[in-house]
Amino acid sequence: MSQLFRLIFRIRNFLLFVILELISFWLLVKNNHYWDVSFFNTSNFYAAKTLESSNYVKNYMNLGSVNDQLIAENAQLKKAVASMQSFKAREGDYYKVDSTFALRFEFKVAKVVNNTVDLSKNYLTIDKGTLDGIEPGMGVICPQGVVGTVMQCSEHFSRVYSILHSESKVSSEIKNAALRKKNDKALGIAIWGGLNPSVIDLTTIDRFKSIKQGDSVVTSEQNVIFPSGTMLGRIRKLSVKQDQAFFDIEVALATDFRNLSYVYVVNNKLKKEQELLEQSTTEVNK
Incomplete structure (x- = not known):
């Protein structure tokens, strides 16, 4: 404390000068209308700038929690959309969709912690496992479209083989105005060619x-893993030879597999029931 007092004593003249300058400035501002207004405007400007910078830093620090909240809300919206699409799937038909069937899909948010795109068999690892209700066979999607299928789970992580996998097959459907007008469907199987992670074959x-x-390609209703209407991509190239019965189609994928951060794990609550029934029927016919 004594050192502080000695320092103040040594610079007493400078401190007196600063105090007198501040008093002079205050008297100038208060006794001159122009200076008063100028000082008020300048101080408000810098105060606003300081507040703006403070809010920017605060908002930036909160981006993580805001992002998590938006992702969780998107999961609920996807559930609602899947339900609406199920009800709408048979619109105009005599058959009325049961609410249990329409509400069969649930969505859980997960973060991608590992991902490959340059192999013939590509996989993802997500940070949700059996403790979170994840099971092998569940579908995985992202806000842009289809991602893959859960292959293996531990308590806290799950291994997903993406549609960029040589053994992956996705039941798909082409959507356009011409097909809707004819009440027609164009159903096919999406298979990755093993080369370009941005393109899949239909x-x-x-x-x-x-x-x-340019036509849209989405998951079809003949699908127990993904909700129907989930985006797969758009036709970027199609051709057909004279002796072929089917088109050769390349689809530009909607999902950017190189930049996956968050995904939604899809649980079809009726999947096991359907598969058990189909398996029992197959065994009877053998």
Whole structure:
């Protein structure tokens, strides 16, 4: 404390000068209308800038929690959309969709902690496992479209083979105005060619179907893993040879597999029931 007092004593003249300057400035501002207004405007400007910078830093620090909240809300929205699409799937038909069937899909948010795209068999690892209710066979999607299927689970993590996998097959459907007008469907199987992680092949589409470049490709209703209507991509190239029964179709994937951060794990609550029934029927017919 004594050292502080000695320091103040040594610079007493400078401190007196600063105090007198501040008093002079205050008297100038208070006794001159122009200076008063200028000082008020300047101080408000810098105060606003300081507040703006403070809010920017605060908002930036809260981005993580805001992002998590938005992702959770998106999961609920996807559940609602899947339900609406199920009800709408048979619109105009005599059959009325049961609410249990329409509400069969649940969505859980997970973070991608590992991912490959340059192999013939590509996988993802997500940070949710059996303790979170994840099981092998569940579908995985992202806000842009289809991602893959859960292959193996531990308590806290799950291994997912993406659609960029040589053994992955996704039941798909082409959507466009011409097909809707004819009340027609163009169903096929999406299979990755093993080269370009941005492109997938669509097979078994009848050459006489009314389709064109740019048409949307989505998951079909003949699917127990993914909700129908989930985006797969858009047709970027199609051709057919004279002796072929089906189109050769390349689809530009909607999902950017190189930049996956968050995904939604899809649980079809009726999947096991359907598979058990189909398996029992198959065994009876053997």
